[in-house]
Amino acid sequence: MKVVVHGITKEFVTAQGTTRAVGGVNLEVRDQEFFGIIGPTGCGKTTLLHIIAGLEKPDSGSVQFIGTQRGKSPVSMVFQESALMPWRNVEDNVPLGAEFRHEDQSLLKRVSRYFLDVVKLLDFAGAQPHELSGGMKQKVAIARALANDPEVILMDEPFASLDAQTRLLMREELLRIWERDKKTVVLVTHNIDEAVMLCDRIAVMSARPGLIKSIVTVDVPRPRTMKSMRDPDFASCMDKIWNLMKYDVEASMNRPQL
Ligand SMILES: Nc1ncnc2c1ncn2[C@@H]1O[C@H](COP(=O)(O)OP(=O)(O)OP(=O)(O)O)[C@@H](O)[C@H]1O
Ligand SMILES: [Mg+2]
Structure with missing residues:
Protein backbone atom coordinates (compact mmCIF):
# COMPACT_ATOMS: atom_id res chain seq x y z
CA MET A 1 0.00 0.00 0.00
CA LYS A 2 1.15 3.48 -0.85
CA VAL A 3 1.39 6.26 1.75
CA VAL A 4 1.04 9.87 0.66
CA VAL A 5 1.97 12.57 3.16
CA HIS A 6 0.92 16.00 2.07
CA GLY A 7 1.88 19.34 3.62
CA ILE A 8 2.20 18.16 7.23
CA THR A 9 3.00 20.82 9.84
CA LYS A 10 3.02 20.50 13.62
CA GLU A 11 3.74 22.91 16.46
CA PHE A 12 3.89 22.12 20.16
CA VAL A 13 2.93 24.86 22.61
CA THR A 14 4.37 24.46 26.09
CA ALA A 15 5.07 26.73 29.06
CA GLN A 16 8.58 27.26 27.64
CA GLY A 17 7.28 28.47 24.28
CA THR A 18 6.26 27.17 20.89
CA THR A 19 8.25 24.52 19.06
CA ARG A 20 7.69 24.13 15.37
CA ALA A 21 8.49 20.44 15.10
CA VAL A 22 7.46 19.63 11.52
CA GLY A 23 7.56 22.37 8.93
CA GLY A 24 5.62 21.22 5.86
CA VAL A 25 6.51 17.69 4.86
CA ASN A 26 5.52 16.05 1.57
CA LEU A 27 6.36 12.40 0.97
CA GLU A 28 5.25 9.47 -1.11
CA VAL A 29 6.12 5.98 0.10
CA ARG A 30 5.58 3.35 -2.60
CA ASP A 31 3.81 0.05 -2.21
CA GLN A 32 6.15 -2.59 -0.67
CA GLU A 33 8.92 -0.03 -0.34
CA PHE A 34 11.40 -0.01 2.53
CA PHE A 35 11.54 3.72 3.14
CA GLY A 36 13.88 5.45 5.58
CA ILE A 37 13.69 8.79 7.38
CA ILE A 38 16.93 10.13 8.77
CA GLY A 39 17.74 13.49 10.33
CA PRO A 40 19.35 15.23 13.30
CA THR A 41 17.97 14.78 16.79
CA GLY A 42 14.84 16.82 17.51
CA CYS A 43 14.03 17.44 13.81
CA GLY A 44 10.53 15.98 14.13
CA LYS A 45 10.99 12.38 12.92
CA THR A 46 9.02 10.77 15.75
CA THR A 47 6.35 13.46 15.49
CA LEU A 48 6.00 12.78 11.76
CA LEU A 49 5.80 9.02 12.30
CA HIS A 50 3.15 9.48 15.02
CA ILE A 51 1.15 11.63 12.63
CA ILE A 52 1.37 8.93 9.91
CA ALA A 53 0.29 6.34 12.52
CA GLY A 54 -2.67 8.52 13.54
CA LEU A 55 -1.34 8.84 17.10
CA GLU A 56 -0.88 12.59 16.77
CA LYS A 57 -2.93 15.16 14.86
CA PRO A 58 -1.14 17.50 12.45
CA ASP A 59 -1.90 21.25 12.46
CA SER A 60 -2.26 21.08 8.73
CA GLY A 61 -1.83 18.58 5.90
CA SER A 62 -3.01 15.04 5.39
CA VAL A 63 -1.92 11.41 5.28
CA GLN A 64 -3.50 9.11 2.72
CA PHE A 65 -3.23 5.34 2.47
CA ILE A 66 -3.84 4.35 -1.11
CA GLY A 67 -4.84 0.79 -1.99
CA THR A 68 -6.08 -0.34 1.43
CA GLN A 69 -7.59 -3.82 1.45
CA ARG A 70 -10.76 -4.06 3.49
CA GLY A 71 -10.42 -5.85 6.80
CA LYS A 72 -6.72 -5.16 7.13
CA SER A 73 -5.42 -2.65 9.62
CA PRO A 74 -3.38 -0.15 7.63
CA VAL A 75 -0.55 0.49 10.11
CA SER A 76 1.35 -1.11 12.96
CA MET A 77 4.04 0.68 14.90
CA VAL A 78 7.25 -0.65 16.44
CA PHE A 79 8.42 1.77 19.11
CA GLN A 80 11.96 2.54 20.20
CA GLU A 81 11.38 0.58 23.41
CA SER A 82 9.57 -2.65 22.73
CA ALA A 83 6.55 -1.67 24.91
CA LEU A 84 5.55 -5.24 25.79
CA MET A 85 2.93 -5.88 28.44
CA PRO A 86 5.07 -7.11 31.36
CA TRP A 87 2.28 -9.20 32.92
CA ARG A 88 1.76 -11.27 29.76
CA ASN A 89 4.05 -13.99 28.51
CA VAL A 90 5.66 -13.75 25.05
CA GLU A 91 2.98 -15.74 23.28
CA ASP A 92 0.20 -13.54 24.69
CA ASN A 93 2.04 -10.32 23.82
CA VAL A 94 2.09 -11.06 20.10
CA PRO A 95 -1.57 -11.05 19.00
CA LEU A 96 -2.68 -7.72 20.52
CA GLY A 97 -3.98 -6.14 17.31
CA ALA A 98 -5.91 -9.26 16.34
CA GLU A 99 -7.29 -9.41 19.87
CA PHE A 100 -8.72 -5.92 19.52
CA ARG A 101 -10.51 -7.18 16.44
CA HIS A 102 -12.09 -9.88 18.65
CA GLU A 103 -10.69 -12.81 16.74
CA ASP A 104 -11.16 -16.17 18.43
CA GLN A 105 -8.67 -17.65 20.91
CA SER A 106 -7.47 -20.62 18.88
CA LEU A 107 -6.81 -18.36 15.87
CA LEU A 108 -4.92 -15.90 18.10
CA LYS A 109 -2.74 -18.73 19.37
CA ARG A 110 -1.95 -19.95 15.89
CA VAL A 111 -1.15 -16.43 14.65
CA SER A 112 1.07 -15.83 17.65
CA ARG A 113 3.04 -19.07 17.25
CA TYR A 114 3.41 -18.52 13.51
CA PHE A 115 5.01 -15.09 13.94
CA LEU A 116 7.15 -16.18 16.89
CA ASP A 117 8.53 -18.81 14.54
CA VAL A 118 9.22 -16.13 11.90
CA VAL A 119 11.37 -14.18 14.40
CA LYS A 120 12.86 -17.47 15.70
CA LEU A 121 11.49 -17.11 19.23
CA LEU A 122 9.07 -20.00 19.41
CA ASP A 123 11.14 -21.62 22.17
CA PHE A 124 10.44 -18.59 24.35
CA ALA A 125 6.66 -18.50 23.85
CA GLY A 126 6.05 -19.12 27.55
CA ALA A 127 8.69 -16.69 28.87
CA GLN A 128 7.85 -13.41 30.60
CA PRO A 129 9.21 -10.21 29.00
CA HIS A 130 11.67 -9.61 31.89
CA GLU A 131 13.29 -12.96 31.09
CA LEU A 132 14.26 -11.78 27.58
CA SER A 133 17.25 -9.78 26.33
CA GLY A 134 16.69 -6.36 24.69
CA GLY A 135 17.08 -7.85 21.21
CA MET A 136 14.59 -10.61 21.96
CA LYS A 137 12.05 -8.08 23.25
CA GLN A 138 12.39 -6.09 20.03
CA LYS A 139 11.84 -9.30 18.06
CA VAL A 140 8.60 -9.88 19.99
CA ALA A 141 7.59 -6.30 19.16
CA ILE A 142 8.31 -6.97 15.47
CA ALA A 143 6.35 -10.26 15.63
CA ARG A 144 3.48 -8.31 17.19
CA ALA A 145 3.55 -5.71 14.40
CA LEU A 146 3.53 -8.50 11.77
CA ALA A 147 0.79 -10.47 13.56
CA ASN A 148 -1.49 -7.48 13.25
CA ASP A 149 -1.20 -8.06 9.49
CA PRO A 150 -0.90 -4.38 8.65
CA GLU A 151 -0.24 -3.01 5.21
CA VAL A 152 2.36 -0.58 6.51
CA ILE A 153 4.81 -1.03 9.39
CA LEU A 154 6.19 2.12 11.00
CA MET A 155 9.39 1.72 13.01
CA ASP A 156 10.83 4.42 15.25
CA GLU A 157 14.50 3.65 15.98
CA PRO A 158 13.57 0.03 16.67
CA PHE A 159 17.15 -1.03 17.47
CA ALA A 160 18.34 2.07 19.31
CA SER A 161 18.48 0.42 22.70
CA LEU A 162 20.48 -2.58 21.47
CA ASP A 163 24.22 -3.17 21.57
CA ALA A 164 26.15 -2.79 18.31
CA GLN A 165 26.46 -6.51 17.53
CA THR A 166 22.82 -7.35 18.24
CA ARG A 167 21.90 -4.37 16.11
CA LYS A 182 7.23 -7.33 1.41
CA LYS A 183 5.18 -5.00 3.59
CA THR A 184 5.53 -1.29 3.08
CA VAL A 185 7.93 -0.16 5.83
CA VAL A 186 8.78 3.34 7.08
CA LEU A 187 11.86 3.28 9.30
CA VAL A 188 13.11 6.23 11.36
CA THR A 189 16.76 5.97 12.31
CA HIS A 190 19.75 8.11 13.31
CA ASN A 191 22.06 5.57 11.89
CA ILE A 192 23.27 6.17 8.32
CA ASP A 193 24.64 2.67 7.71
CA GLU A 194 21.44 1.12 9.08
CA ALA A 195 19.38 3.23 6.69
CA VAL A 196 21.55 2.32 3.70
CA MET A 197 21.58 -1.38 4.60
CA LEU A 198 17.79 -1.60 4.88
CA CYS A 199 16.15 0.99 2.68
CA ASP A 200 15.20 1.44 -0.96
CA ARG A 201 15.04 5.23 -0.55
CA ILE A 202 15.92 7.52 2.34
CA ALA A 203 14.42 10.93 3.12
CA VAL A 204 17.02 13.20 4.72
CA MET A 205 15.43 15.78 7.03
CA SER A 206 16.77 19.19 7.96
CA ALA A 207 17.08 20.41 11.54
CA ARG A 208 13.88 21.61 13.23
CA PRO A 209 11.42 22.57 11.89
CA GLY A 210 11.82 19.30 10.05
CA LEU A 211 11.59 19.47 6.28
CA ILE A 212 12.60 16.91 3.69
CA LYS A 213 15.91 18.13 2.36
CA SER A 214 16.48 15.40 -0.17
CA ILE A 215 15.46 11.86 -1.05
CA VAL A 216 18.35 9.50 -1.73
CA THR A 217 17.89 6.27 -3.70
CA VAL A 218 20.00 3.36 -2.44
CA ASP A 219 21.51 1.49 -5.38
CA VAL A 220 23.03 -1.38 -3.38
CA PRO A 221 21.65 -4.64 -4.85
CA ARG A 222 19.36 -6.93 -2.85
CA PRO A 223 19.37 -9.32 -1.11
CA ARG A 224 21.69 -7.42 1.24
CA THR A 225 23.80 -8.87 4.02
CA MET A 226 26.60 -7.55 6.20
CA LYS A 227 28.91 -8.07 3.20
CA SER A 228 26.92 -5.41 1.29
CA MET A 229 28.60 -2.84 3.54
CA ARG A 230 31.80 -3.43 1.56
CA ASP A 231 30.08 -2.54 -1.73
CA PRO A 232 31.46 0.78 -3.13
CA ASP A 233 27.87 1.94 -3.77
CA PHE A 234 27.19 1.46 -0.05
CA ALA A 235 30.04 3.78 0.91
CA SER A 236 29.15 6.43 -1.66
CA CYS A 237 25.52 6.41 -0.53
CA MET A 238 26.64 6.90 3.09
CA ASP A 239 28.85 9.82 2.02
CA LYS A 240 26.01 11.41 0.11
CA ILE A 241 23.70 11.23 3.13
CA TRP A 242 26.32 12.48 5.56
CA ASN A 243 27.10 15.45 3.30
CA LEU A 244 23.40 16.31 3.25
CA MET A 245 23.11 15.99 7.04
CA LYS A 246 26.38 17.41 8.33
CA TYR A 247 25.42 21.07 8.53
CA ASP A 248 22.06 20.36 10.21
CA VAL A 249 23.58 17.95 12.73
CA GLU A 250 26.11 20.62 13.74
CA ALA A 251 23.36 23.25 13.90
CA SER A 252 21.14 21.06 16.10
CA MET A 253 24.06 20.38 18.48
CA ASN A 254 24.67 24.08 19.00
CA ARG A 255 21.24 25.23 19.99
CA PRO A 256 18.85 24.64 22.86
CA GLN A 257 15.91 22.26 22.41
CA LEU A 258 13.22 24.95 22.22
N1 LIG B 1 4.50 16.24 23.16
C1 LIG B 1 5.38 17.22 22.95
N2 LIG B 1 5.26 18.42 23.59
C2 LIG B 1 6.12 19.42 23.36
N3 LIG B 1 7.14 19.36 22.50
C3 LIG B 1 7.32 18.22 21.84
C4 LIG B 1 6.46 17.08 22.03
N4 LIG B 1 6.88 16.08 21.22
C5 LIG B 1 7.96 16.55 20.57
N5 LIG B 1 8.23 17.83 20.93
C6 LIG B 1 9.30 18.67 20.40
O1 LIG B 1 9.25 18.61 18.98
C7 LIG B 1 10.56 18.53 18.45
C8 LIG B 1 10.65 17.29 17.58
O2 LIG B 1 10.57 16.14 18.43
P1 LIG B 1 10.67 14.66 17.87
O3 LIG B 1 10.56 13.76 19.02
O4 LIG B 1 9.68 14.49 16.76
O5 LIG B 1 12.15 14.66 17.27
P2 LIG B 1 13.01 13.46 16.66
O6 LIG B 1 13.47 13.89 15.33
O7 LIG B 1 12.24 12.20 16.77
O8 LIG B 1 14.26 13.44 17.66
P3 LIG B 1 15.17 12.19 18.11
O9 LIG B 1 16.01 11.87 16.90
O10 LIG B 1 15.99 12.76 19.22
O11 LIG B 1 14.28 11.07 18.51
C9 LIG B 1 11.52 18.55 19.63
O12 LIG B 1 12.03 19.84 19.77
C10 LIG B 1 10.66 18.18 20.82
O13 LIG B 1 11.09 18.85 21.97
MG1 LIG C 1 12.52 10.40 17.86
Missing part, protein backbone atom coordinates in the same frame (compact mmCIF):
# COMPACT_ATOMS: atom_id res chain seq x y z
CA LEU A 168 23.77 -5.80 13.13
CA LEU A 169 22.07 -9.18 13.56
CA MET A 170 18.65 -7.55 13.90
CA ARG A 171 19.16 -5.68 10.62
CA GLU A 172 19.77 -8.95 8.79
CA GLU A 173 16.81 -10.49 10.54
CA LEU A 174 14.54 -7.60 9.58
CA LEU A 175 15.74 -7.81 5.96
CA ARG A 176 14.98 -11.54 5.90
CA ILE A 177 11.45 -10.93 7.20
CA TRP A 178 10.86 -8.07 4.79
CA GLU A 179 12.08 -10.04 1.75
CA ARG A 180 9.58 -12.72 2.72
CA ASP A 181 6.59 -10.49 3.47
Whole structure:
Protein backbone atom coordinates (compact mmCIF):
# COMPACT_ATOMS: atom_id res chain seq x y z
CA MET A 1 0.00 0.00 0.00
CA LYS A 2 1.15 3.48 -0.85
CA VAL A 3 1.39 6.26 1.75
CA VAL A 4 1.04 9.87 0.66
CA VAL A 5 1.97 12.57 3.16
CA HIS A 6 0.92 16.00 2.07
CA GLY A 7 1.88 19.34 3.62
CA ILE A 8 2.20 18.16 7.23
CA THR A 9 3.00 20.82 9.84
CA LYS A 10 3.02 20.50 13.62
CA GLU A 11 3.74 22.91 16.46
CA PHE A 12 3.89 22.12 20.16
CA VAL A 13 2.93 24.86 22.61
CA THR A 14 4.37 24.46 26.09
CA ALA A 15 5.07 26.73 29.06
CA GLN A 16 8.58 27.26 27.64
CA GLY A 17 7.28 28.47 24.28
CA THR A 18 6.26 27.17 20.89
CA THR A 19 8.25 24.52 19.06
CA ARG A 20 7.69 24.13 15.37
CA ALA A 21 8.49 20.44 15.10
CA VAL A 22 7.46 19.63 11.52
CA GLY A 23 7.56 22.37 8.93
CA GLY A 24 5.62 21.22 5.86
CA VAL A 25 6.51 17.69 4.86
CA ASN A 26 5.52 16.05 1.57
CA LEU A 27 6.36 12.40 0.97
CA GLU A 28 5.25 9.47 -1.11
CA VAL A 29 6.12 5.98 0.10
CA ARG A 30 5.58 3.35 -2.60
CA ASP A 31 3.81 0.05 -2.21
CA GLN A 32 6.15 -2.59 -0.67
CA GLU A 33 8.92 -0.03 -0.34
CA PHE A 34 11.40 -0.01 2.53
CA PHE A 35 11.54 3.72 3.14
CA GLY A 36 13.88 5.45 5.58
CA ILE A 37 13.69 8.79 7.38
CA ILE A 38 16.93 10.13 8.77
CA GLY A 39 17.74 13.49 10.33
CA PRO A 40 19.35 15.23 13.30
CA THR A 41 17.97 14.78 16.79
CA GLY A 42 14.84 16.82 17.51
CA CYS A 43 14.03 17.44 13.81
CA GLY A 44 10.53 15.98 14.13
CA LYS A 45 10.99 12.38 12.92
CA THR A 46 9.02 10.77 15.75
CA THR A 47 6.35 13.46 15.49
CA LEU A 48 6.00 12.78 11.76
CA LEU A 49 5.80 9.02 12.30
CA HIS A 50 3.15 9.48 15.02
CA ILE A 51 1.15 11.63 12.63
CA ILE A 52 1.37 8.93 9.91
CA ALA A 53 0.29 6.34 12.52
CA GLY A 54 -2.67 8.52 13.54
CA LEU A 55 -1.34 8.84 17.10
CA GLU A 56 -0.88 12.59 16.77
CA LYS A 57 -2.93 15.16 14.86
CA PRO A 58 -1.14 17.50 12.45
CA ASP A 59 -1.90 21.25 12.46
CA SER A 60 -2.26 21.08 8.73
CA GLY A 61 -1.83 18.58 5.90
CA SER A 62 -3.01 15.04 5.39
CA VAL A 63 -1.92 11.41 5.28
CA GLN A 64 -3.50 9.11 2.72
CA PHE A 65 -3.23 5.34 2.47
CA ILE A 66 -3.84 4.35 -1.11
CA GLY A 67 -4.84 0.79 -1.99
CA THR A 68 -6.08 -0.34 1.43
CA GLN A 69 -7.59 -3.82 1.45
CA ARG A 70 -10.76 -4.06 3.49
CA GLY A 71 -10.42 -5.85 6.80
CA LYS A 72 -6.72 -5.16 7.13
CA SER A 73 -5.42 -2.65 9.62
CA PRO A 74 -3.38 -0.15 7.63
CA VAL A 75 -0.55 0.49 10.11
CA SER A 76 1.35 -1.11 12.96
CA MET A 77 4.04 0.68 14.90
CA VAL A 78 7.25 -0.65 16.44
CA PHE A 79 8.42 1.77 19.11
CA GLN A 80 11.96 2.54 20.20
CA GLU A 81 11.38 0.58 23.41
CA SER A 82 9.57 -2.65 22.73
CA ALA A 83 6.55 -1.67 24.91
CA LEU A 84 5.55 -5.24 25.79
CA MET A 85 2.93 -5.88 28.44
CA PRO A 86 5.07 -7.11 31.36
CA TRP A 87 2.28 -9.20 32.92
CA ARG A 88 1.76 -11.27 29.76
CA ASN A 89 4.05 -13.99 28.51
CA VAL A 90 5.66 -13.75 25.05
CA GLU A 91 2.98 -15.74 23.28
CA ASP A 92 0.20 -13.54 24.69
CA ASN A 93 2.04 -10.32 23.82
CA VAL A 94 2.09 -11.06 20.10
CA PRO A 95 -1.57 -11.05 19.00
CA LEU A 96 -2.68 -7.72 20.52
CA GLY A 97 -3.98 -6.14 17.31
CA ALA A 98 -5.91 -9.26 16.34
CA GLU A 99 -7.29 -9.41 19.87
CA PHE A 100 -8.72 -5.92 19.52
CA ARG A 101 -10.51 -7.18 16.44
CA HIS A 102 -12.09 -9.88 18.65
CA GLU A 103 -10.69 -12.81 16.74
CA ASP A 104 -11.16 -16.17 18.43
CA GLN A 105 -8.67 -17.65 20.91
CA SER A 106 -7.47 -20.62 18.88
CA LEU A 107 -6.81 -18.36 15.87
CA LEU A 108 -4.92 -15.90 18.10
CA LYS A 109 -2.74 -18.73 19.37
CA ARG A 110 -1.95 -19.95 15.89
CA VAL A 111 -1.15 -16.43 14.65
CA SER A 112 1.07 -15.83 17.65
CA ARG A 113 3.04 -19.07 17.25
CA TYR A 114 3.41 -18.52 13.51
CA PHE A 115 5.01 -15.09 13.94
CA LEU A 116 7.15 -16.18 16.89
CA ASP A 117 8.53 -18.81 14.54
CA VAL A 118 9.22 -16.13 11.90
CA VAL A 119 11.37 -14.18 14.40
CA LYS A 120 12.86 -17.47 15.70
CA LEU A 121 11.49 -17.11 19.23
CA LEU A 122 9.07 -20.00 19.41
CA ASP A 123 11.14 -21.62 22.17
CA PHE A 124 10.44 -18.59 24.35
CA ALA A 125 6.66 -18.50 23.85
CA GLY A 126 6.05 -19.12 27.55
CA ALA A 127 8.69 -16.69 28.87
CA GLN A 128 7.85 -13.41 30.60
CA PRO A 129 9.21 -10.21 29.00
CA HIS A 130 11.67 -9.61 31.89
CA GLU A 131 13.29 -12.96 31.09
CA LEU A 132 14.26 -11.78 27.58
CA SER A 133 17.25 -9.78 26.33
CA GLY A 134 16.69 -6.36 24.69
CA GLY A 135 17.08 -7.85 21.21
CA MET A 136 14.59 -10.61 21.96
CA LYS A 137 12.05 -8.08 23.25
CA GLN A 138 12.39 -6.09 20.03
CA LYS A 139 11.84 -9.30 18.06
CA VAL A 140 8.60 -9.88 19.99
CA ALA A 141 7.59 -6.30 19.16
CA ILE A 142 8.31 -6.97 15.47
CA ALA A 143 6.35 -10.26 15.63
CA ARG A 144 3.48 -8.31 17.19
CA ALA A 145 3.55 -5.71 14.40
CA LEU A 146 3.53 -8.50 11.77
CA ALA A 147 0.79 -10.47 13.56
CA ASN A 148 -1.49 -7.48 13.25
CA ASP A 149 -1.20 -8.06 9.49
CA PRO A 150 -0.90 -4.38 8.65
CA GLU A 151 -0.24 -3.01 5.21
CA VAL A 152 2.36 -0.58 6.51
CA ILE A 153 4.81 -1.03 9.39
CA LEU A 154 6.19 2.12 11.00
CA MET A 155 9.39 1.72 13.01
CA ASP A 156 10.83 4.42 15.25
CA GLU A 157 14.50 3.65 15.98
CA PRO A 158 13.57 0.03 16.67
CA PHE A 159 17.15 -1.03 17.47
CA ALA A 160 18.34 2.07 19.31
CA SER A 161 18.48 0.42 22.70
CA LEU A 162 20.48 -2.58 21.47
CA ASP A 163 24.22 -3.17 21.57
CA ALA A 164 26.15 -2.79 18.31
CA GLN A 165 26.46 -6.51 17.53
CA THR A 166 22.82 -7.35 18.24
CA ARG A 167 21.90 -4.37 16.11
CA LEU A 168 23.77 -5.80 13.13
CA LEU A 169 22.07 -9.18 13.56
CA MET A 170 18.65 -7.55 13.90
CA ARG A 171 19.16 -5.68 10.62
CA GLU A 172 19.77 -8.95 8.79
CA GLU A 173 16.81 -10.49 10.54
CA LEU A 174 14.54 -7.60 9.58
CA LEU A 175 15.74 -7.81 5.96
CA ARG A 176 14.98 -11.54 5.90
CA ILE A 177 11.45 -10.93 7.20
CA TRP A 178 10.86 -8.07 4.79
CA GLU A 179 12.08 -10.04 1.75
CA ARG A 180 9.58 -12.72 2.72
CA ASP A 181 6.59 -10.49 3.47
CA LYS A 182 7.23 -7.33 1.41
CA LYS A 183 5.18 -5.00 3.59
CA THR A 184 5.53 -1.29 3.08
CA VAL A 185 7.93 -0.16 5.83
CA VAL A 186 8.78 3.34 7.08
CA LEU A 187 11.86 3.28 9.30
CA VAL A 188 13.11 6.23 11.36
CA THR A 189 16.76 5.97 12.31
CA HIS A 190 19.75 8.11 13.31
CA ASN A 191 22.06 5.57 11.89
CA ILE A 192 23.27 6.17 8.32
CA ASP A 193 24.64 2.67 7.71
CA GLU A 194 21.44 1.12 9.08
CA ALA A 195 19.38 3.23 6.69
CA VAL A 196 21.55 2.32 3.70
CA MET A 197 21.58 -1.38 4.60
CA LEU A 198 17.79 -1.60 4.88
CA CYS A 199 16.15 0.99 2.68
CA ASP A 200 15.20 1.44 -0.96
CA ARG A 201 15.04 5.23 -0.55
CA ILE A 202 15.92 7.52 2.34
CA ALA A 203 14.42 10.93 3.12
CA VAL A 204 17.02 13.20 4.72
CA MET A 205 15.43 15.78 7.03
CA SER A 206 16.77 19.19 7.96
CA ALA A 207 17.08 20.41 11.54
CA ARG A 208 13.88 21.61 13.23
CA PRO A 209 11.42 22.57 11.89
CA GLY A 210 11.82 19.30 10.05
CA LEU A 211 11.59 19.47 6.28
CA ILE A 212 12.60 16.91 3.69
CA LYS A 213 15.91 18.13 2.36
CA SER A 214 16.48 15.40 -0.17
CA ILE A 215 15.46 11.86 -1.05
CA VAL A 216 18.35 9.50 -1.73
CA THR A 217 17.89 6.27 -3.70
CA VAL A 218 20.00 3.36 -2.44
CA ASP A 219 21.51 1.49 -5.38
CA VAL A 220 23.03 -1.38 -3.38
CA PRO A 221 21.65 -4.64 -4.85
CA ARG A 222 19.36 -6.93 -2.85
CA PRO A 223 19.37 -9.32 -1.11
CA ARG A 224 21.69 -7.42 1.24
CA THR A 225 23.80 -8.87 4.02
CA MET A 226 26.60 -7.55 6.20
CA LYS A 227 28.91 -8.07 3.20
CA SER A 228 26.92 -5.41 1.29
CA MET A 229 28.60 -2.84 3.54
CA ARG A 230 31.80 -3.43 1.56
CA ASP A 231 30.08 -2.54 -1.73
CA PRO A 232 31.46 0.78 -3.13
CA ASP A 233 27.87 1.94 -3.77
CA PHE A 234 27.19 1.46 -0.05
CA ALA A 235 30.04 3.78 0.91
CA SER A 236 29.15 6.43 -1.66
CA CYS A 237 25.52 6.41 -0.53
CA MET A 238 26.64 6.90 3.09
CA ASP A 239 28.85 9.82 2.02
CA LYS A 240 26.01 11.41 0.11
CA ILE A 241 23.70 11.23 3.13
CA TRP A 242 26.32 12.48 5.56
CA ASN A 243 27.10 15.45 3.30
CA LEU A 244 23.40 16.31 3.25
CA MET A 245 23.11 15.99 7.04
CA LYS A 246 26.38 17.41 8.33
CA TYR A 247 25.42 21.07 8.53
CA ASP A 248 22.06 20.36 10.21
CA VAL A 249 23.58 17.95 12.73
CA GLU A 250 26.11 20.62 13.74
CA ALA A 251 23.36 23.25 13.90
CA SER A 252 21.14 21.06 16.10
CA MET A 253 24.06 20.38 18.48
CA ASN A 254 24.67 24.08 19.00
CA ARG A 255 21.24 25.23 19.99
CA PRO A 256 18.85 24.64 22.86
CA GLN A 257 15.91 22.26 22.41
CA LEU A 258 13.22 24.95 22.22
N1 LIG B 1 4.50 16.24 23.16
C1 LIG B 1 5.38 17.22 22.95
N2 LIG B 1 5.26 18.42 23.59
C2 LIG B 1 6.12 19.42 23.36
N3 LIG B 1 7.14 19.36 22.50
C3 LIG B 1 7.32 18.22 21.84
C4 LIG B 1 6.46 17.08 22.03
N4 LIG B 1 6.88 16.08 21.22
C5 LIG B 1 7.96 16.55 20.57
N5 LIG B 1 8.23 17.83 20.93
C6 LIG B 1 9.30 18.67 20.40
O1 LIG B 1 9.25 18.61 18.98
C7 LIG B 1 10.56 18.53 18.45
C8 LIG B 1 10.65 17.29 17.58
O2 LIG B 1 10.57 16.14 18.43
P1 LIG B 1 10.67 14.66 17.87
O3 LIG B 1 10.56 13.76 19.02
O4 LIG B 1 9.68 14.49 16.76
O5 LIG B 1 12.15 14.66 17.27
P2 LIG B 1 13.01 13.46 16.66
O6 LIG B 1 13.47 13.89 15.33
O7 LIG B 1 12.24 12.20 16.77
O8 LIG B 1 14.26 13.44 17.66
P3 LIG B 1 15.17 12.19 18.11
O9 LIG B 1 16.01 11.87 16.90
O10 LIG B 1 15.99 12.76 19.22
O11 LIG B 1 14.28 11.07 18.51
C9 LIG B 1 11.52 18.55 19.63
O12 LIG B 1 12.03 19.84 19.77
C10 LIG B 1 10.66 18.18 20.82
O13 LIG B 1 11.09 18.85 21.97
MG1 LIG C 1 12.52 10.40 17.86
